[in-house]
Amino acid sequence: MTTTDPVRGPRSPRPTEDLGIVDGLVQLSFLVQGILGRAADGYDLTIVQIRLLGVLRDREPGMSQLARLLGLDKSSATGLIDRAARRGLVTRNAVPGDRRAATVALTDTGRRIAEEIAAEVDRQLNQAVSELTDTGRKRLSLLASRVVRHEAAGLGLDPGNS
Amino acid sequence: MTTTDPVRGPRSPRPTEDLGIVDGLVQLSFLVQGILGRAADGYDLTIVQIRLLGVLRDREPGMSQLARLLGLDKSSATGLIDRAARRGLVTRNAVPGDRRAATVALTDTGRRIAEEIAAEVDRQLNQAVSELTDTGRKRLSLLASRVVRHEAAGLGLDPGNS
DNA sequence: TATTGTTATACTCTATAACTATA
DNA sequence: TATAGTTATAGAGTATAACAATA
Numbered sequence: 001m002t003t004t005d006p007v008r009g010p011r012s013p014r015p016t017e018d019l020g021i022v023d024g025l026v027q028l029s030f031l032v033q034g035i036l037g038r039a040a041d042g043y044d045l046t047i048v049q050i051r052l053l054g055v056l057r058d059r060e061p062g063m064s065q066l067a068r069l070l071g072l073d074k075s076s077a078t079g080l081i082d083r084a085a086r087r088g089l090v091t092r093n094a095v096p097g098d099r100r101a102a103t104v105a106l107t108d109t110g111r112r113i114a115e116e117i118a119a120e121v122d123r124q125l126n127q128a129v130s131e132l133t134d135t136g137r138k139r140l141s142l143l144a145s146r147v148v149r150h151e152a153a154g155l156g157l158d159p160g161n162s
Numbered sequence: 163m164t165t166t167d168p169v170r171g172p173r174s175p176r177p178t179e180d181l182g183i184v185d186g187l188v189q190l191s192f193l194v195q196g197i198l199g200r201a202a203d204g205y206d207l208t209i210v211q212i213r214l215l216g217v218l219r220d221r222e223p224g225m226s227q228l229a230r231l232l233g234l235d236k237s238s239a240t241g242l243i244d245r246a247a248r249r250g251l252v253t254r255n256a257v258p259g260d261r262r263a264a265t266v267a268l269t270d271t272g273r274r275i276a277e278e279i280a281a282e283v284d285r286q287l288n289q290a291v292s293e294l295t296d297t298g299r300k301r302l303s304l305l306a307s308r309v310v311r312h313e314a315a316g317l318g319l320d321p322g323n324s
Numbered sequence: 325t326a327t328t329g330t331t332a333t334a335c336t337c338t339a340t341a342a343c344t345a346t347a
Numbered sequence: 348t349a350t351a352g353t354t355a356t357a358g359a360g361t362a363t364a365a366c367a368a369t370a
Contacts, residue, residue, distance in 0.1 A: 024303045032190075101369090262346045
């Protein structure tokens with residue numbers, strides 16, 4: 001997926017060869033995931049952990065709900081939260097009405113780190129699109145948003161996560 | 163940083179809210195990775211494995227070179243190739259001049275699966291952008307390509323070479 | 325009975341450090 | 348000594364199946 005081999009010609013003065021919508025999006029996704037991964041690495045975390053922090057920035061879900069938000073099995077969520085809690089990023093809180101249930105929330109440390117990482121990702125991603133014109137960035141933002149919204153709507157999901 | 167609200171034309175039932183360049187790209191990357199993951203899952207593979215198949219479609223690298231291409235430690239590549247070989251997707255071939263070295267190549271099965279998955283990803287990704295206009299898809303393709311190219315250049319990578 | 329969450333188990337993926345064999 | 352690759356080990360992440368406790 002990294003490359004299909006487009007005919008490689010001599011260097012054009014203004015290359016910007018079109019990779020096509022498929023390769024373009026696939027490679028862009030790996031680029032973005034790379035940025036996320038390196039940002040996470042700086043805090044000795046993983047992409048999944050920072051995604052968790054992102055999701056918890058404006059929610060306090062139960063375990064099953066959290067698993068659904070992240071697209072995981074609930075047993076996977078158990079381990080994920082175990083590890084995040086061991087690092088002091090999140091806590092499990094009891095639910096008054098239901099003795100089976102527990103909600104997950106960020107700790108102060110978790111929230112601070114979530115914000116620092118978000119700022120770092122912001123920097124790196126803006127750096128990555130710095131070659132585009134203002135109009136280009138604006139268009140890219142809108143096109144990406146439209147695709148994401150369309151897909152979310154198709155899945156019956158509403159709010160965006162991080 | 164939601165930007166100014168562009169007046170939506172009569173074609174849009176609802177305004178496509180702009181997620182901003184950062185959230186738009188991050189969420190789009192998860193969407194694309196999700197498509198890749200589900201495509202891989204259909205063959206009982208992982209994203210890493212199909213990425214491996216993609217890389218090997220037009221290369222026959224040594225282990226160290228392969229690790230560099232995938233951004234892994236060479237020991238990680240060993241396990242990755244072990245598992246892929248066990249599934250009959252790739253083979254290790256001896257290098258005549260150097261008894262330490264080995265190159266990795268797709269088997270016929272591996273190549274067939276690589277192509278089937280590529281076709282499936284193509285379908286799903288085109289489906290995902292089906293709501294955009296032709297112009298929108300064209301622009302998205304070009305913008306993504308430009309960002310990817312810029313980043314690759316910054317890393318001194320030249321896709322398609324050694 | 326259904327739901328919420330955990331445990332047991334097995335596998336993939338990854339890195340670090342130490343190792344073998346060759347160059 | 349340096350390079351190519353593997354092994355040993357440890358940890359994260361994931362799913363399935365079985366389980367306990369509560370509703």
